[in-house]
Amino acid sequence: MRENCVRDTEISLFGNVMDNPVIPASGTFGFGYEFRDWYDISILGSIALKGTTLEARYGNPLPRIAECPAGMINAIGLQNPGAAAVKDVELKKLKEVYPKKVIANVGGHSFHEYVETSRILSSADEVFAVELNVSCPNVEGGGMAFGLDEGILEELTRAVKEASLKPVIVKLSPNVTDITKTARAAERGGADGVSLINTLVGMRLDLKTARPIISVGRGGYSGPGVFPVALNMVYNVYEAVNIPVIGMGGIMTAEDVVEMMYAGASAVMVGTANLIDPFAAKKIIEDLPRVMEKLGIEKLEDIIGRAHKWSTK
Amino acid sequence: MKKEILTVEENRRLAADIFEMRLSGTSRPEPGTFLEIAVDGFFLKRPFGAAGWSDGIVTIYYRVVGAGTEKMAALPAGTKAEALTGLGHGFDFGGTKKPLIVSGGLGIAPVKYLAEEFYARGIKPVFVAGFRTASEVILRDELEKICDLRITTDDGSAGYNGNAVMYLKDNDISFDRYYACGPVPMLKGMKAYSEKGELSLEARMGCGFGACMGCSVKTRSGYKRVCREGPVFEAGEVIFDA
Ligand SMILES: Cc1cc2nc3c(=O)[nH]c(=O)nc-3n(C[C@H](O)[C@H](O)[C@H](O)COP(=O)(O)OP(=O)(O)OC[C@H]3O[C@@H](n4cnc5c(N)ncnc54)[C@H](O)[C@@H]3O)c2cc1C
Ligand SMILES: Cc1cc2nc3c(=O)[nH]c(=O)nc-3n(C[C@H](O)[C@H](O)[C@H](O)COP(=O)(O)O)c2cc1C
Ligand code: FES
Helix, strand or coil: CCHHHCCECCEEECCEEECCCEEECCCCCCCCHHHHHCCCHHHCCCCECCCECCCCECCCCCCCEEEECCEEEECCCCCECCHHHHHHHHHHHHHHHCCCCEEEEECCCCHHHHHHHHHHHHCCCCEEEEEEECCCCCCCCCCCHHHHCHHHHHHHHHHHHHHCCCCEEEECCCCCCCHHHHHHHHHHCCCCEEEECCCEEECCECCCCCCECCCCCCEEEECHHHHHHHHHHHHHHHHHCCCCEEEECCCCCHHHHHHHHHHCCCEEEECHHHHHCCCHHHHHHHHHHHHHHHHCCCEHHHHCCHHHHCCCC | CEEEEEEEEEEEEEECCEEEEEEECCCCCCCCCEEEECCCCCCCCEEEECCCEECCEEEEEEECCCHHHHHHHCCCCCCEEEEEEEECECCCCCCCCCEEEEEEHHHHHHHHHHHHHHHHCCCCCEEEEEECCHHHCCCHHHHHHHCEEEEEECCCCCCEECCHHHHHHHCCCCCCEEEEECCHHHHHHHHHHCCCEEEECCCCCCCCCCCCCCCEEEECCEEEECCCCCEEEECCCECCCC
16 A cells, blocks of 8 residues: 555544544444444444433333434434443443443433433443433433523533543534534533534324324434534534534535534534444445545544635625 | 345235235345335335245235335336345244244235244144235235135135134134234234234334334333344233333
8 A cells, every 4th residue: 555545534532542533323323232243343433322311211102213305203212221231231241342432422301310320321431421412302301401501501511520530522402593502501511522413303294194103293303314404513513612523413424524524523423324224334434544535635633624714704 | 134235036916005025135034034125215224024035035025005115016126125134033933833823914924934934844833814805815825835724804805704813712723822913903912812922013113223222112021122122022021002
């Protein structure tokens, strides 16, 4: 191989050096280890675990899934085995097949639940950061509510920061008028980074009966259809805060990764793509060097925020 | 579980809106497992029970219920389709000497394959196949050769007048284990009739291989995914919503 063909995909997030910026997004990769049936997952930059609450949760009744032309709606409702089981069972199983550090994703219904779950999961050696899901549209009386009010979000972030042994990422909801306001609130509360976007609230109806397909009426829309919306929000948030931004929403290809990083993402999460093709994250990682070469990018970290040299005013 | 490119070898109408599709390019599935087929223009793959296999060709039976299956019905032989194969956990039938097989509608697909497996082992199962009406009866000739076949129709236009569960209550059939696939009311009826068997469930799926939790059902031993721990479950395990 010629010297100039070596493409550097390494990035660093809160001091954790990753081989590449590709992280399967929370809720689309389970607790990771089952993807071993498809490929060697140790190539992944990191993994964001399924959203975890203090106690085990079943989640919403079925149907939880509805199809869209360029994506899907889900209303899982944070099904998970609870923080203790994630720490003692799921993370141990993952460690056997994945040697790198992961991101724990925390859901909740109260300050207490967010704080305690973060305390438990951040104490696991395998975890390098905690991602607060304050933007889940699928849990009644919690989840998203914490992510919509700037005051509450700031206070919650501060409370979790105090309890967490690891850096805290606040995952922002796109279901707001101005996402830069909630991003700034998270930063004021002491967040080490923000990730965005979570799913957009959406709905599908059965044509014969007019009844919503999702059991609880609505759910979270994700997939390639949301990419332009996500890209714009990442772009705006990058200008609004001084902490790392993790970009996601509809990423399907290595080209999408580059575009998201141009907009300001320090790392990216790939969600729905994993569901429609179990090899999606692997393919993106393998394609990255080729796409970088085509675009004349030597070091991926250099392109973060590159779009901002152009005026969009 | 594998991701494969399959080729449509044959795609033909069996009844008004019921089709048989034979696809090459895959290895032998376990009875009760399913595959997901990508249909051009649709975001999610469509799940179908493996309904037979020979010489590298897997068979599925499907009903046209929406835009995806409508598109499938028009696919000519030679069409390539991306698929995830060998999904889920199938029937447990190794130790069964006197099987009873029960189906409702297109639920006939996976249990027809199971009946073929029993026949290959020298066992002729009793097969109660329920349909809505005579014009929807499929696979009669094939199954009569290898099973003790009992047809039922909801309107009495063929065979027994009533559904498969009613037939079982009216007729004393001895079996050591049953295998049932069909609509939820029928599966509930089977569970109430006996717990000495297995039920094959359906759910709308986000992935089909365990990643999204879109298909979880309640069981006596916690929540289980239809696509991974299922689609086949012990009848006694499944907890149906009221
Ligand atoms: C494990 C399993 C095995 C199946 N085996 C068979 C079979 O052998 N023969 C057969 O005819 N049908 C079978 N089905 C149902 C079949 O998958 C649906 O009828 C089909 O997906 C409908 O697609 P559509 O585009 O025509 O309908 P649409 O309603 O337009 O589809 C919209 C979305 O809903 C999903 N969907 C709609 N109905 C169902 C359903 N009943 N179950 C699951 N997803 C659904 C579709 O996959 C798609 O994602 C099975 C389902 C599962 C889960
Ligand atoms: C099935 C499913 C489950 C999800 N579960 C979670 C979750 O538990 N916690 C969370 O923070 N986000 C969850 N998300 C949101 C994703 O992590 C991601 O933010 C969103 O889907 C947008 O990215 P994508 O378009 O690449 O999927 C879920 C998404 C999907 C599709
Ligand atoms: S369909 Fe995704 S877990 Fe079963």
